[in-house]
Amino acid sequence: MAKPKEKGTARRKGIQPTLEDTQGLIKSFSQENLLLFLVSLLVIIGGHIALGMGSVTVAPVALVLGYCILVPLAIII
Secondary structure (H helix, E strand, O other): OOOOOOOOOOOOOOOOOHHHHHHHOOOOOHHHHHHHHHHHHHHHHHHHHHHHHHOOHHHHHHHHHHHHHHHHHHOOO
């Protein structure tokens, strides 16, 4: 016959990391990250403005540069 589950045992011990375990994993944005993120936002806004003006060369380059390169770089660094 199966044992009845005790209250509070839904989580197995050792599965949830403690705050001390995650201290090395959490990294806040530094000033360099924020500056790169702001630059990427300006590039993206410029790309959307160029797209609205009908540019077929500057807009795609600016948008790909902003979304695919600068934003991930701002998060990773």
